[in-house]
Amino acid sequence: MIAKSFYHSVLVILLSFASLNTIAQSVEQRKTDSVFQLVKVQFNAKNADQLYELTGSRLKQDLIIETFRNICNNQLFTLGEIKESSLISFENNKVATYKLTFSTGQILQLLMSLDRNDKLEVFLFQPYKKAEGVKKSLALTSNPLKTIEDKQIDSVARTYIQKANTVGLSIGILKDNKISYYEYGETDRGNGKLPTGSTLFEIGSITKTFTATLLALYINEGKVKLSDPIVKYLPDSVAANPALHGITLEDLSNHTSGLPSLPPDFFAHVTDTLNPYKNYTKRLLYAYLKTCTLNSKPGEKYAYSNMAVGLLGDILERISGKPFEQMVMDNITQPLQMTSTVQHITPLLKPRFVSVYNDGGKPTEAWDFSALAPCGSLKSTVNNLLVYAKANMIKSNTRLSKAFELTHQVTFDKDVKIGLAWHIIKVDGVEYYFHNGGTYGSSSFLAFNPEKNIAIVILSNCGEGVDLVGVGILKRLQ
Structure with missing residues (x-):
């Protein structure tokens, strides 16, 4: 399966804004679905070269065509044809996850995203993650279940807290100047202690x-203007990169800077896989910015970026x-x-x-x-x-x-x-x-x-x- 070569690409969705079902079928999702249909056609035709033509420059840098052919022919195509497919999620208006059922009976999930040229940037097959089971008994709650609203909230909260993988849930509601709290589950699995409004x-x-x-x-x-170019506040060695000159402070805050969610080398510097942001320093951030290129022209395209807001905060630190x-x-x-x-x-x-x-x-x-x-x-x-x-x-x-x-x-x-x-x-x-x-x-x-x-x-x-x-x-x- 295609895995380690795309580890850093897939994990760009860490900490990201997740698009809701209420923001369904964006232009980006329709584009991604269209490319997915092409992927299915070429996959079922066992045409590795045509699949490779659907990939973008970054993915091609990670994987030369000979290696891609080998993976397709020896690992992927042996799964048989894609008989059934369905969209599981579309995270960050960027990364689609599809459930795939193959003619051999195997079920996998495929993560896909497109670059600025609508070519495949993430193309990762993974084991299908089945829905979690349910708890054997009702999770603890502070919900008194007295009013219609109490019962309505409980009906929604139970769909989450009764899953076997979830532990604690704290809900606060302000409506018509009245505050209500609803606590579910535990602060630590097995301790029998409900969270409260003061739980961190x-x-x-x-x-x-x-x-x-x-x-x-x-x-x-x-002290600043939204239209200020970010290079005004960066060290000279970083500001010298012409790619950064069109980015404004507004672009950093509204995710239109053209910067990726995380630097491509981010995970190369991870020393604790469970705590990935811990050791990514300003030195590493600036080293990347000195030579980086953008995925899109600043101000023209929304693409959620953790790095952009991190950089914005650093600029504000420099100012204050x-x-x-x-x-x-x-x-x-x-x-x-x-x-x-x-x-x-x-x-x-x-x-x-x-x-x-x-x-x-x-x-x-x-x-x-x-x-x-x-x-x-x-x-x-x-x-x-x-x-x-x-x-x-x-x-x-x-x-x-x-x-x-x-x-x-x-x-x-x-x-x-x-x-x-x-x-x-x-x-x-x-x-x-x-x-x-x-x-x-x-x-x-x-x-x-x-x-x-x-x-x-x-x-x-x-x-x-x-x-x-x-x-x-x-x-x-x-």
Whole structure:
């Protein structure tokens, strides 16, 4: 099977914004589906050379045609024809996963994505990941099941927490100025302790909205402009790369910079496979940027990038002279009294921090960050994130409120609608400001609509995503 050669390409979806079922059938998905149909035709014809013609330059660099032919003829084509296929997911408006059933009876899944020329950039066959089993008994809950809303939320939450791989789930809802909490499962498998509104979880890419808020604060104070080219704030040796000259600060925040999600050599520097961001330093980031090329012209195409937001945070650090966590504390968490939103877990906070589990239900590690901290390093609680969501919804004359308002202004609206970090999604016709997050061992969801006075926060200590839980609850609330 094609595997190690494409390890780094497949894992670019780490920590990424996951496109929801509510944003179905984007232009990119239709393009990917069209290429997939061509892949099926050439695969079933056992035509390795024609399959190779569908691949892009980056994949061709990884795999010369002779090796590709050998893999196809000796490993893939022996599976027989593709008899049945179905789309499992389309992550990050980029990476499609298809379930394939072959004439030999074997079932695999195929990960595919396209480059800027609509050629295959990721083409990876994997063992098919079957849906997890279910728990033998009902998971613990604090849900009193007294009201219709209680029961509706339970019906959605149970579809998630009763899976065998999931462990704990913390849900916070703000509706019409009333806050409700619903806790499920355990903070550590087998400990019998429900999470609470004060339990700490990794929040992954929701961190990006904090980075965008810092950017907005500095814009409103005249320290930077959205239209500023990033080379204005980079070391001369990095700014000398002409590929970077068209990228603005706005492009970094709304994922239109043309930079990849992660540098191609990212995983070559990983020393702990369970904690991949830990040792990716600014030195490595700048070394890559000195010679990098872009996947698309800045400002023209949405392509989710952890590296871009990490770089944005680094630029803000250079401007302020403070580390990312200090900027967040000084400008956001202290003014809002969000004392449990941090990058680093202190000994005082550690007892409230959950154990984390991968999407297969196995124990894993919480992530640590270096250069790319602004893209996904924060930990928080449902309590704190509801405060954050409410502050985003209420307009006032404070510097922070004005910054939030700026982050909500639409900066890009082609296939994906986005402000500064905040994605704008529709659930049954109602628009929400939204972001989710995911690490190996945690999943998160935050959405709010100021006009309807609704906000929802969902945190899980499992890598199994919670988007469907969030969307399902929103449908019942609105």
